[in-house]
Amino acid sequence: MIYKVALIGYGYWGPKLARNFLNSNNFEISCIVDKSLKNLNKAKQIFPTSKFYQNHKMINVNEIDLVVICSPTKFHYEMAKFFLKSNHVLVEKPLSLNVKKVVELETWSKKNNKLLFVDYPFIFSGSISFVYKIIKNKRFGKLLEIESFREQAPIRNDANVVWDLGVHDISILKYLLNSNPIKVRGLKYNTVKIKMKDTAYINLLYKNNLKVFIKNSWISPTKIRLIKFKFQKAIITCDENEPLYKIKIYKKNNKNSTRYKLEIPDIDISEPLYNLVNYIYKSIKKKQNPIFAKNFNVSITKVLEKI
C-alpha cells in the first residue's frame, strides 16, 4: 500500500521532509502547498507530477492519507485541527505554543481515530537510540548529570529559542527518561534586538537527583549540537554535527578518576527523518502510535510552558 501525502510549507525544512517521503517506497507526495509561488516553483522541479496549491484548503482530503504541516509554527494548531477531522497528520515541532491547544489536538486525534505525529527528529536518531539502551541497561551505572548545548539556528519571529531549540532537548529527555522534571528553572533573554528571546539557560531536576543543564541560543558564530551524559563510570558525548562518530564513550579508569579511556561505538547513522517516515508508515499500517501515546506531546509542552 502506498500512502498519499500532502505537504504544507516548502521553505527550509519542508524540502528535507519531502525528500525523505520521496525516498520511501511507502509514500507518494500527491500535493504540495505553499503560499509562496517561488517556493512552489522549486517544488515543481523535483515533484513534476504532484498537484500544487497556494492555500491548504484546496487539498482534497479524500484523496490524501497523511498531511504534513511544515508551515511556520503560528499556523500549526489551526491547520492540524482542520486536517485531523479526515487525515493522519505529521506536524513540525513545536506542535503548538500552549498546553491547552496540544490537549485539544490530542483529543481531536483520538475522537476521529486519526494519528497525530510530531517531528522531533532526534528521538528517531541512531545516536539517541544508543544512549537510550545504555541508560536502560545501566552499563555505566547511575546517570548523574546531563548537559546540552544547542547553538545557532535561523531566528524565528513566532516562537522563542526555547520553543524552537529547547523543544529538541525536552523531547530527547522525555524519550530517554520517560519522566518529567520535578523542578524547572529557566533564564531567557535577548542578546540582540529582535522580537523573540534568543538565548536561554535551563535547569531541570529529575527524580534520583538527576540534574540537567541546557543552553540554547540562536546567536552563535558556530553551530553546536552537543549533549554530555555523565554516568558513574563513564561520560558519553553525543555530537550531532559529527558525520560518523557522533557518540564517544569516555570510560573512567576508576570511580573518582578524571582520566578516561576513549571508545567509539558503531551506531546507526541513517537519517533521523528517514526513520521517522518509516515509523509513520508502520504506525498507519498497524493503527498504533506507541512513541506518541501516553501524552508524549502534552508532557513536553507542559515543560516548555514552565520554562
Ligand SMILES: NC(=O)c1ccc[n+]([C@@H]2O[C@H](COP(=O)([O-])OP(=O)(O)OC[C@H]3O[C@@H](n4cnc5c(N)ncnc54)[C@H](O)[C@@H]3O)[C@@H](O)[C@H]2O)c1
Ligand atoms: N524538526 C526540525 O528539526 C525542524 C527544523 C527546522 C524547522 N522546523 C520547523 O518547521 C516549521 C517551518 O520552518 P522552516 O524553517 O521551514 O520555515 P520557512 O519560513 O523556511 O518555511 C515555511 C514555508 O511555509 C510557507 N508558508 C507560510 N505561511 C503559509 C501558509 N499559511 N500556507 C502555506 N504555506 C505557508 C512559506 O512560504 C515557507 O515556504 C517551523 O515550525 C519550524 O519550527 C523543524
